[in-house]
Structures are given as C-alpha cells and as structure tokens.
Amino acid sequence: MRYVSTRDSSGGPGRPFCDILLEGLAPDGGLYLPEHYPQVDGDTLARWRSLVRADGYAALAFEVLSLFIDDIPAGDLRGICERAYAPHKFLDPAVAPVSQLSDGLWLLHLSNGPSAAFKDMAMQLLGELFEYELERRDTTITILGATSGDTGSAAEYALMGKPRVRVFMLSPQGRMTPFQQAQMFSIDDPSITNIAVDGVFDDCQDIVKEINADAGFKARHRIGAVNSINWARLMAQVVYYFAAWLQIADDDRPLSFAVPSGNFGNIAAGHVAKSMGLPIHRLILATNENNVLDEFFTTGVYRIRGSAETHETSSPSMDISKASNFERYVADLVGRDGARVADLFGRQLREEGRFDLSELRAFRDQLETHGFVTGSSTHADRLGQIRRTYSEDGVIIDPHTADAVQVARSMQVCGTVVALETALPVKFSGTITEALGIEVPRPAVFDGIEDLPRHVVEVACSATAVREMIETAPGGAVSE
Numbered sequence: 001m002r003y004v005s006t007r008d009s010s011g012g013p014g015r016p017f018c019d020i021l022l023e024g025l026a027p028d029g030g031l032y033l034p035e036h037y038p039q040v041d042g043d044t045l046a047r048w049r050s051l052v053r054a055d056g057y058a059a060l061a062f063e064v065l066s067l068f069i070d071d072i073p074a075g076d077l078r079g080i081c082e083r084a085y086a087p088h089k090f091l092d093p094a095v096a097p098v099s100q101l102s103d104g105l106w107l108l109h110l111s112n113g114p115s116a117a118f119k120d121m122a123m124q125l126l127g128e129l130f131e132y133e134l135e136r137r138d139t140t141i142t143i144l145g146a147t148s149g150d151t152g153s154a155a156e157y158a159l160m161g162k163p164r165v166r167v168f169m170l171s172p173q174g175r176m177t178p179f180q181q182a183q184m185f186s187i188d189d190p191s192i193t194n195i196a197v198d199g200v201f202d203d204c205q206d207i208v209k210e211i212n213a214d215a216g217f218k219a220r221h222r223i224g225a226v227n228s229i230n231w232a233r234l235m236a237q238v239v240y241y242f243a244a245w246l247q248i249a250d251d252d253r254p255l256s257f258a259v260p261s262g263n264f265g266n267i268a269a270g271h272v273a274k275s276m277g278l279p280i281h282r283l284i285l286a287t288n289e290n291n292v293l294d295e296f297f298t299t300g301v302y303r304i305r306g307s308a309e310t311h312e313t314s315s316p317s318m319d320i321s322k323a324s325n326f327e328r329y330v331a332d333l334v335g336r337d338g339a340r341v342a343d344l345f346g347r348q349l350r351e352e353g354r355f356d357l358s359e360l361r362a363f364r365d366q367l368e369t370h371g372f373v374t375g376s377s378t379h380a381d382r383l384g385q386i387r388r389t390y391s392e393d394g395v396i397i398d399p400h401t402a403d404a405v406q407v408a409r410s411m412q413v414c415g416t417v418v419a420l421e422t423a424l425p426v427k428f429s430g431t432i433t434e435a436l437g438i439e440v441p442r443p444a445v446f447d448g449i450e451d452l453p454r455h456v457v458e459v460a461c462s463a464t465a466v467r468e469m470i471e472t473a474p475g476g477a478v479s480e
Ligand SMILES: Cc1ncc(COP(=O)(O)O)c(C=O)c1O
Pocket: 117, 118, 149, 150, 151, 228, 260, 261, 262, 263, 264, 265, 266, 267, 317, 318, 400, 401, 422, 423
C-alpha cells in the first residue's frame, strides 16, 4: 500500500507506510491517506469472527493492519500487534469488549488501556511501531504533539522510556481536568516535556502544524506526530470498528456507530472501516457545544472558529473548533482532487475561515454513500444521560461518551446502534459527581497521582517559543 497527501495533485508515486509513519504530516501541509481503501468481503469477515474469538484482539489487529502495511515483514508486524494489545495491559483482557444497556444501545469499551481513554487503542500500537522502525533505521524522532487532555497522557504512557524518542506535548493551560493534568504532569522522564500553552487546543494544534511546515527545522529535529494527523493513529482505530461488529453481529447485518467527535479522528476511522466494506449503516457524529462538524453536515458549510468562540465545556477533550482529520473526509468527498483540497484547506480556510460544499453532489448524496448523521449535546444533556445510564443500568459513563449516547438516543436510527465509550469517568470526576452526587471509582493504578510533583513548563502561545524549547532541550538536533 502506498500513501498520498490529501493535497497532492502531482499523480506521482505514493510513499510507503513506514516513511509516513515517521513523517506524520505531509510536507505540503496535507494529511496522508492510502491510495485506495482495501476491500474486505463476507468470507474474510466470517474468518475474522472465528479468529478474534479464538485468538483475541491482537490477531484481528494483525489481519486488518496487514492490509495497510506491506513494508514490515509479517512475523514482525504480528509481534508488534501482540505487544501493543497484550491483554495484561488492558483492564479487560478482551481489550475492546462490548456491553448492552437495557434500552438496547450497545457500548464499545475503548478506555481500558493504561491511560483510561480510547487513545491508548492506537497509541500502544504507535509506541511499538516507532520503536521498531527507529531501530531498523538506527535513528531517533522528536514527537511534537497537541492534546486537549487524553492524547497527551496516552502518548506519554506509550513512549515513556523509549530511548530513541523525545516528546514535546502542548496542552491548553488550565483547560484540562485536574486528573488529566495530574496524569500528564506527574510523568518524570527527561525525554518528555509537557508544555502548557496560553491558548486553546486549536492553538496548540496550529503550533504543531506551523512547526511541521518548517522543513529545515523538521528535518533537523526529525519532528514526528502522534496526533491523529498521523495516518497510523487512524489505521489503528479502524480495527475496533471491526472488533465491535464481529462481536455483535452474528450475520451480515449492518450496525450504526455513535461517536463523540472533536478532531474527527475517531469517526474518520469509522468512515475508513465502512469504505473497506464493513457493514455500517449510519455513522452518528456527536459534538458538544463546539459544533462545527454538526454544522457542516447540516448545512454544507465548514466554518472554523477562533479561541474566543470555542466554548469551555464539560466534555473538555472535545473543545475543538478546527477538526484536523476533517480534511481526510473532504478529500474523499471531492474524489481525492488534491488541488481542490489544497484550495479549500490551504487557502480558503486561511483567508476566509470557511468553505461551502452544499452544492457538491457528493455532499448531497453523503447520507446514501457515507451514512453520516449528526447532532450536538449540551451540559444538561450530558448530565441527563449520565444519570439515566446510571439509574437504568448501574453504569457510569464519562461526559464524552454521554455526548454520543445523547445524540444516539435522540435520533431515530433503525437497527442496532453502538456508542463508542472513549474515556473512563474517573478522568472527569467533577461532572460525574455533579450528575450523580457520588465519588467516581478510581482504578488503583491512579491512586495519589494528584499528589505527585508536576513537570510542566508554561509558554506563550507562539510557535517561536516552542521551537526554542525543542532547540535547547537535551538530545537536540541531529547531525547527518
Ligand atoms: C475522551 C474523548 N472522547 C472523544 C474525543 C473525540 O475524538 P476525535 O478527536 O477523534 O473526534 C476525544 C478527543 O478528541 C476524547 O479525548
């Protein structure tokens, strides 16, 4: 499989997987996509159903990833998957189990990994892939990431102690929950630098993109990415849509997935799974009050918002108003026309802050072809769904999962619906206590993290300031 940038109109040959794994963002500012989505037929799905039952999640991951990666020998890739998805790393050895609520809605549990959020599902794999490829090339990488609360700790847990990796993680100062801050900032590792930026998540993400666009700096420091701008993140997330379907559907019937959405990574993986032939009826996209994506699917207009218009909500990890991965979906909508994507994302968004695809035939047909339906949720909705799910089923869901459950329950989608559970409630205990009046159970592994010393530096919202930090930190520039 070869990969091309969403903004590439050259028609030239694509790049191999391991190159784009390390590169993250394409040099033209676009995001990498596979040249085509590999197709999976009914016989393969039937074989995978037996496989996942007998051999578990890692075996399924190997099968799915083999369709996207042809530059790692099969035996090595199998080992990578087995290490990434070793059952002992997850609170449930099934890795991504499902359960059903009494109203019929299913939950896909994705937050049983080391950092208690769905990001672990991809980040554990990325940690293994980076280590493997850096050793094979005998080189190093400087990971520059942005987090609104969950990507950061998942990445740091996955990369901590890996000798060829340095991490610089930007987060919006004061906008993460006390638990999320404690999780990240308590990490005491000289190769990990937590940077609290005076801004919102989108500012952090913009800094990451600006620094990536500086080709000289990127090459000098071997800048790589762990955000979902890195295709490997999305690819890993595709696996659990298959895992859910294989666990729930015992025939060929389609399922719908309700996905709490911010940066459009999680649901983009669902779009890829559907495009590969997984029987998916609807992709139900749920936003919080920061509803740029809901607005797009309702009107055809994509209008990004600045920090002043980005609400601080009780599902804070989704306080995002510029959804990075949306570019991948738009590339599919415009038939992989790289020049058009470059114009929409590289020019129109920068100059006008918006673009309008309402007249595009593919947009008008998207319900038929791609199956997106959307809605948004409020603080009151979130509290209501947390209360309802607890009182009806004794299950505590986190506020982001509650956004998905709210939108799923408010829609008349026929057939079976699976809501993606994206974090453990302990990460957002304030909101849970507000809803239920109880303390949230805490896995023993997180006991006392708030009392540990904090390792974080505060910087102004500027790429220059971050560049300087990378430049002066130990293990700096690489000389060829
Ligand atoms: C807990 C949680 N749920 C949902 C999301 C939304 O996922 P995505 O950004 O991939 O749309 C995020 C992060 O953005 C998150 O951290």
